[in-house]
Amino acid sequence: MGTVQLLNTLRAGYKGVIYPVHPKEKTVRGLRAYAHVSDLPKPVDTAILTLPTKVVPWVLEECGQNGIRHAIIISGGFKEVDDEGKRLEKDISRIAKKYKIRFIGPNCIGVINPRIGFNPTMFxxxxxxxxxxxxSQSGTYVTQVLPYLARMGIGFSKAISVGNMADLDISDCLEYLSDDTETKCIALYIEEIREGQRFLDVARRTVIKKPVVALYTGGTSGGAKAAVSHTGSMAGNDMIYDNIFRQAGIIRVYSVEDLFEWAGVLACQPLPKGPKMAILTHSGGPATSMADACTRHHLQLPEFSPDIKKRIQKFIPPTGSAQNPIDMTFVIDIKGMMADMPRLILKDPNIDGLLIHGIMGITWIKNVKEAAGEIHDYFQMEQFIADTVDELASMPGKYGKPIICSSFIDREEKAIAYMRDHNLPNFTSPEKAVRAMAALYRYSLIRKR
Amino acid sequence: MGTVQLLNTLRAGYKGVIYPVHPKEKTVRGLRAYAHVSDLPKPVDTAILTLPTKVVPWVLEECGQNGIRHAIIISGGFKEVDDEGKRLEKDISRIAKKYKIRFIGPNCIGVINPRIGFNPTMFxxxxxxxxxxxxSQSGTYVTQVLPYLARMGIGFSKAISVGNMADLDISDCLEYLSDDTETKCIALYIEEIREGQRFLDVARRTVIKKPVVALYTGGTSGGAKAAVSHTGSMAGNDMIYDNIFRQAGIIRVYSVEDLFEWAGVLACQPLPKGPKMAILTHSGGPATSMADACTRHHLQLPEFSPDIKKRIQKFIPPTGSAQNPIDMTFVIDIKGMMADMPRLILKDPNIDGLLIHGIMGITWIKNVKEAAGEIHDYFQMEQFIADTVDELASMPGKYGKPIICSSFIDREEKAIAYMRDHNLPNFTSPEKAVRAMAALYRYSLIRKR
Structure with missing residues (x-):
């Protein structure tokens, strides 16, 4: 396990110095290894402990004796398992206090800081x-989710697997990320909060600065049972947590997809000044789905300003609609749909944000050409689409209004990949786009209060 | 547009005879073309009309005169647009009645029947x-969704875009699919139902035979406004529709993803006899998320029977949990996790269905090997995984109990692709798996009443 963690850190391009500690090997993956912590050159900033449970207190003591003041304790087998584990966990807390070591864990998967290539996790x-x-109180939501996050174009500033929280807990980490300038939105996965009042205080201060989204799973009978064996958490009543979140101004979600997708949007899009949305599509079904979801999530669909409406009308064929939602129907006008119209709409003082379904790329054209048995070079078209998407991606910053898109095509369409990788969220369904927009609007209301 | 439709039908491998009708061309895509409907060899089963709006009544009349009794009218520009369109739509209804032509449309995208390679749509x-x-009252949900459905492994028996429903409406199509043996579950996308009582009658009879899932978007102020310009629908109050669905035993959803994903599960998995679920994972976060979602969606997590529990225990390391949910923790035992344990669990009389998060494949191993700079041949391992997935996919049929899985890895992992393509649903988040399981259980309750 330690080897895999080392490999991932090396692969992530960590620029700092790494000292493997190994009882027998002289080198590990090309790095000089040390038999004991006491052999290490000084100073060492952080110790990462991936060891059998019983050895952890002993090695932590060694760390303390050798001036190491920070640790990430990956090893499991502590209070989440049995009484012996509980005793060992108390031991490491005692040792840490003695040497003033602050640590994450135990029973965690580590911490990722992608900007400095720091990734001592398994993925x-x-x-x-x-x-x-x-x-996160789940290591899985720090690591196993990485392929999904890459697919969606959602990036971490820092990701912390807090494990059993024997020392640093969720509130400590929240306080840290609250001041971290690279962190634009904080996502929490919670099975248990120990000091409710302290959490509430920290969260309240944080939410003034940046949005916080939380998934709490320990409050139902099923969740509570699972949480005990997972992180040894004694989870509390769902209603109590719901009240804490509400008081703190934390946006609560009920699925891990919402957690990351809403956090992703909140981290990259400007807040809408009000609930007035425009919907732009070339298909009636998603237009109606988006409009229906808007009403359900307290967003409005006003008329466009008269002069904007007149200018929009020029892009719409007679079978289409220049009302809001705009349905362009089946028209192949990439620049119109993905640059000219969005610009017009965002300029409308009557509109606070834009939802687009059905981003156009080369997939459809490619399908048609393939069906016709024609070979075609898409290089120029791809370039044109990339330029258009680039323009669209610049608009939220330029006009101070959010854009959220959806499409049934995934990353295999380059336009989608390009958008997601350039801070323009593109979800897998129209309703998801609307719900994320509603989260943005909700945070704008929280900020106002 | 007609050319693209022809191309897709040819590409789909349609075995029947196709006669292109074209005013000028002698051949179209290698097929002999005819200048007039009256020139066609007889009999012709179905006419597909993709024409300028004004020409449609005239050509339909020609169809009637030449003995064609079925039509799919793709053309738009009818009652969804203006008064002139309304008049033209009445015209085609009148002509159809005169010749006893039954037709789908106008303003639709067509009908897909993949078993016979029939696909005269644009995709x-x-x-x-x-x-x-x-x-579907949206053509997009028949066609633009196809890449998404392929990704998820959800297949159509038949897909019908009903458009303006000037003749055949949702109730007619529902009656047809109700008797169609290839259709195991019916998915409805509704913006408007015209004859509520008839729909209720047909739906009630259908639900006894097979599950029906419905997405209704026309009942909110936003949805109603959008629906008018989309299909000219005068949508009704959301509560009224909700009551109709409840009375009929139709399972209502609020997103297009749920529509297809629940329908996909209902079409391929046996119904659980009760609400007692088992959760199997190798990660605590998803275990807790699934357990929490189970409670929220009225599913239970009972203890395993004592003898089964004893046998499960053998697969679990000391840091894991043989409780329900089962958390195997980070153990690489593909056969244990994906075949031996599921078999044990499904044999337990105390368990009605199984939820699995974190299907194991080669992705992780591949990542580790790549990080280590090792080149490796995964052929044997892939074969082993395919065999294991095959075994897992056979279990729902064998034990008469449903299995639903989730993973954060998508189709790029062959194990996931293989599962999805072999009727073993694998969703993108643990909560989605649970919600689909809850839909299965709900239908089992509907069947019982």
Whole structure:
């Protein structure tokens, strides 16, 4: 396990110095290894402990004796398992206090900081750094989700697997990310909060600065039972947590997809000034789905300003609609749909944000050409689409209004990949786009209060 | 547009005879073309009309005169647009009555029947045929969704874009699919139902035979406004529709993803006899998320029977949990996790269905090997995984109990692709798996009443 962690850190391009500690080997993956912590050159900033449970207190003591003041304790087998584990966990807390060591864990998967190539977890980090700071009581939601996050174009600023929280807990990490300038939105996965009042205080201060989204799973009978064996958490009543979140101004979600997708949007899009949305599509079904979801999530669909409406009308064929939602129907006008119309719409003082379904790329044209048995070079078209998407991606910053898109095509369409990788969220269904927009609007209301 | 439709039908391998009708061309895509409907060899089963709006009544009349009794009218520009369109739509209804022509449309995208390679839509059908019969007032949800459905492994038996429903409406199509043996579950996308009582009658009779899932978007102020310009629908109050669905035993959803994903599960998995679920994972976060979602969606997590529990215990390391949910923790035992344990669990009389998160494949191993700079041949391992997945996929049929899985890895992992393509649903998040399981259980309750 230690080897895999080392490999991932090396692969992530960590620029700092790494000292493997190994009882027998002289070198590990080309790095000089040390038999004991006491053999290490000084100073060492952080110790990462991936060891059999019983050895952990002993090695932590050694760390303390040798001036190491920070640790990430990956090893499991502590209070989540049995009484012996509980005793060992108390031991490491006692040792840490003695030497003033602050540590993450035990029973965690580690910490990822992609900007400095720091990733001592079991999984490679596949995406460029982003604005989402994650604090998670599940290591899976730090690591196993990485392929999904890369697919969606959601990047971590820092991701912290807090494990059993024998020392640093969710509130400590929240306080840290609250001041971290690279973190634009904080996502929390919670099975248990220990000091409710302290959490509430920290969260309240944080939410003034940046949005916080939380998934809490320990409050139902099923969740509570699972949480005990997972992190040894004694989870509390769901209603109590719901109240804490509400008081703190934390946006609560009920699925891990919402957690990351809403956090991703909150980290990269400007807040809408009000609930007035425009919908732009070339298909009636998603237009109606988006409009229906808008009403359900307290967003409005006003008329466009008269002069904007007149200018929009020029892009719409007679079978289409220049009302809001705009349905362009089946028209192949990539620049119109993905640049000219969005620009017009965002300029409308009557509109606070834009939802687009059905981003156009080369997939459809390619299908047609393939069906016709024609071979075609898409290089120029791809270039044109990339330029258009680039323009669209610049608009939220330029006009101070959010854009969220959806499409049934995934990353295999380059336009989708390009958008997701350039801070323009593109979800897999129209309703998801609307719900994320509603989260943005909700945070704008939280900020106002 | 007609050319693209022809291309897709040819590409889909339609075995029947196709006669292109074209005013000028002598051949179209290698097929002999005819200048007039009256020139066609007889009999012709179905006419597909993709024409300028004004020409449609005239050509339909010609169809009637030449003995054609079925039509799919793709053309738009009718009652969804203006008064002139309304008049033209009345015209085609009158002509159809005169000649006893039954037709789908106008303003639709066509009908897909993948088993016979029939696909005169604008998009290629990318997946093998399946058990989901779709009736949709949106052409997009018949066609633009195809890449998404292929990704998820959800196949159509038949998909019908009903358009303006000037003749055949949702109830007619529902009656048809109700008797269609290839259709195992019916998915409805509804913006308006015209004759509520008839729909209720047909739906009630259908639900006794097979499950029906419905997405209704026309009942909110936003949805109603969008629906008018889309299909000219005068949508009704959301509560009224909700009551109709409840009375009929139709399972209502609020997103297009749920529509297809629940329908996909209902079409391929046996119904659970009760609400007692087992959760099997190797990670605590998803275990807790699934357990929490189970409670929220009225599913239970009982203890395993004592003898089964004893046998499960053998597969679990000391840091894991043989409780329900089972958390195997980070153990690489593909056969244990994906075959031996599921078999044990499904044999337990105390368990009605199984949820698995974190299907194991070669992705992780591949990442580790790549990080280590090792080149490796995965052929044997892939074969082993395919065999294991095959075994898992056979279990729902064998034990009469459903299995639903989730993973954060997508189709790039062959194990996931293989599962999805062999009727073993694998969703993108643990909560989605649970919600689909809850839909299965709900239908089992509907059947019982």
């Amino acid at each position: 490679p980090y596949l995406h460029h750094p982003g604005g989402v700071g994650l604090i | 290629p059908y990318l997946h093998h045929p399946g058990g989901v019969g779709l009736i």
